[in-house]
Structure formats: structure tokens, C-alpha cells
Amino acid sequence: GAVVSQHPSWVICKSGTSVKIECRSLDFQATTMFWYRQFPKQSLMLMATSNEGSKATYEQGVEKDKFLINHASLTLSTLTVTSAHPEDSSFYICSARGSLGGDEQYFGPGTRLTVT
Amino acid sequence: QKEVEQNSGPLSVPEGAIASLNCTYSDRVSQSFFWYRQYSGKSPELIMSIYSNGDKEDGRFTAQLNKASQYVSLLIRDSQPSDSATYLCAVNFGNEKLTFGTGTRLTIIP
Numbered sequence: 001g002a003v004v005s006q007h008p009s010w011v012i013c014k015s016g017t018s019v020k021i022e023c024r025s026l027d028f029q030a031t032t033m034f035w036y037r038q039f040p041k042q043s044l045m046l047m048a049t050s051n052e053g054s055k056a057t058y059e060q061g062v063e064k065d066k067f068l069i070n071h072a073s074l075t076l077s078t079l080t081v082t083s084a085h086p087e088d089s090s091f092y093i094c095s096a097r098g099s100l101g102g103d104e105q106y107f108g109p110g111t112r113l114t115v116t
Numbered sequence: 117q118k119e120v121e122q123n124s125g126p127l128s129v130p131e132g133a134i135a136s137l138n139c140t141y142s143d144r145v146s147q148s149f150f151w152y153r154q155y156s157g158k159s160p161e162l163i164m165s166i167y168s169n170g171d172k173e174d175g176r177f178t179a180q181l182n183k184a185s186q187y188v189s190l191l192i193r194d195s196q197p198s199d200s201a202t203y204l205c206a207v208n209f210g211n212e213k214l215t216f217g218t219g220t221r222l223t224i225i226p
Contacts, residue, residue, distance in 0.1 A: 002162075032212065043218045044160070044204070093159045102165060103148040103208045110159040 001027050004096050006108035013084055013115055021079045021111045023094030029074040030096035034105060035067070038091045050077055074098070084115040118143050118209040122217035131226050135192040139205030139217055142186070148208040149181055151190045153201045154219065160204055164190065195224045 003026040013019050023033060035047045048064075050056040050071035058064045068080040077096075081088055091112050095105040119142040129135040137151075148167050152160035164179040166172045166188065172179045178191040188207075192199055202221045206214040 034213070044216050046213060049213060091159075102167075103214075104150065104162055104165050105206075105214055106162060107152075107159040 002100060002104070002106040003027050004030075004094065004106050004108040006094055006111050008111060009109060010112040011114070013113070015085055015115055016083055018080055018082045019084055019113060021081075021092055021094075021113075023077045023079070023096070023108050025075045025096045025098060025106075028096075028098050028100050030077070030098040031074065032097045033071055033077040034095045034097075035069060035077075035079050036093045036095065038093060038110075044093070047079075081113065084113070086115045089113055089115045118207075118215055120205055120207050120215050120217040122203075122205050122220050124218055125221040126223055127220055128223045128225055129195050131195055131197060131224050133195055135195045135199065135222055135224070137190040137192075137203050137205075137220050137222065139188045139190075140186055141188070141205075141207045141209075141215075143207075143209050144183065144186060146183075146186075146207050146209050149179070149188045150206040150208075150214065151177075151179060151188075152204040152206060152216075153199075154204060155201045163203075192222075197224045197226055200224045 007022045036044045047062045048056045048058045056069035071077040093110040095107045151164045154160045166179040166181045176193045180189045202219040204219045205217040
């Protein structure tokens with residue numbers, strides 16, 4: 001149990017385009033989903049927290065107009081990187097917490113974004 | 117500021133020995149504590165969660181929590197080369213989010 005998937009696993013896009021990343025909880029309902037970013041050899045950085053049906057809460061320094069988060073159902077959240085630039089190249093990871101009874105967060109496998 | 121601290125390592129342990137990973141946190145009212153394993157280039161994987169003082173065992177892994185000392189540890193018995201990874205300690209300080217330590221890099225030497 002507690003499986004989280006992400007799609008795509010990797011993506012290359014040109015500077016100025018937008019990229020959408022999907023995060024799904026496959027065998028539980030995710031009342032809360034989290035989006036992280038991780039640069040090489042650095043720690044996880046929380047970008048935002050989203051609750052189903054509500055607007056996402058962004059961490060300080062994260063541009064909400066650039067990183068659009070939608071949590072439209074209890075099993076799906078999406079992150080859209082708008083007008084991507086090379087400095088947005090990173091490993092984006094979602095996690096989900098929900099109906100399994102504890103505070104555990106289960107991570108998806110991550111999406112590696114490269115902006116050229 | 118709520119913080120989680122870990123020794124960044126690297127920690128080298130011979131195969132078959134016990135690896136001991138430590139973590140301290142800043143807020144006494146923290147309720148839940150987690151250990152994640154992250155292989156290079158992969159996302160974190162939950163190994164253990166612990167909510168109460170004392171020990172919790174799961175296979176070769178034992179998590180130990182001491183709330184009075186604000187200390188949580190992870191012991192890995194009979195260490196295997198496949199245990200080589202970065203281990204992340206995470207604490208829920210009661211605000212829905214997890215605060216992660218910077219991780220301890222563990223290398224098991226065959």
C-alpha cells in the first residue's frame with residue numbers, strides 16, 4: 001500500500017515553455033499533497049502544500065504565479081512550471097498524506113526537469 | 117525556528133555491523149518522527165515512523181525516540197551494502213509539514 005506515482009519521470013523543455021507534472025496516490029486518498037524541489041547534492045526544499053479543493057500554501061520565496069498547483073481530487077495534484085527557465089531545472093518530487101491513519105508522507109518517484 | 121539536525125557524515129560501517137544514525141530536534145511538543153532513505157538520484161522512501169517514547173523495531177531497523185532529550189535515532193542491524201544511502205530524519209512540528217534534516221550519508225563497506 002501507500003503508492004504514489006508521478007508523471008512524467010523526466011522531461012526536457014525549451015526555455016519559455018510550460019511543463020505540467022502529475023502526482024497521483026494510487027491506493028489511498030491523499031487529503032494533503034506536498035511539492036518539493038531538490039538540486040544536486042542538496043536537501044529537499046518544500047515548495048508548497050496543497051489540500052484537496054483548496055488553494056495551495058506556498059513557502060516563502062516560492063513564486064505562486066510561476067509554480068501553479070492544483071489539487072482537484074483526493075488522488076491527483078498537478079504542478080505546472082510556467083515560462084520555465086534553465087534555473088528551474090531540478091528534481092521535483094511530490095508526496096502525499098492521507099487516509100492511512102498517521103502523519104506519514106509517501107513520496108512519488110520524482111520528475112527530473114531540464115530546461116534548455 | 118523549528119530545526120532538525122543530523123550529522124552529515126559520511127558514516128562508514130563494515131558490512132554486518134550495526135549502523136547508528138542520530139537526529140536532534142528543537143521543539144519539545146513535536147509529535148511524530150520519521151526516517152527516510154534516499155538513494156542517489158531517487159526520491160525518499162519511508163523506512164520508519166515513531167510516535168511514542170521508546171523503541172520501535174521493523175526487521176533490521178530500530179527507531180528510538182527520547183522526547184525528553186529531543187533525540188531520535190535509527191539503528192540498522194546486520195548492515196548490507198544495499199543500505200548505503202542518505203538517511204533523512206523528519207519531524208512533524210504540528211503544522212502539517214515535515215521538517216527534514218540535511219541527511220546523513222551512510223556507506224557500508226563490504
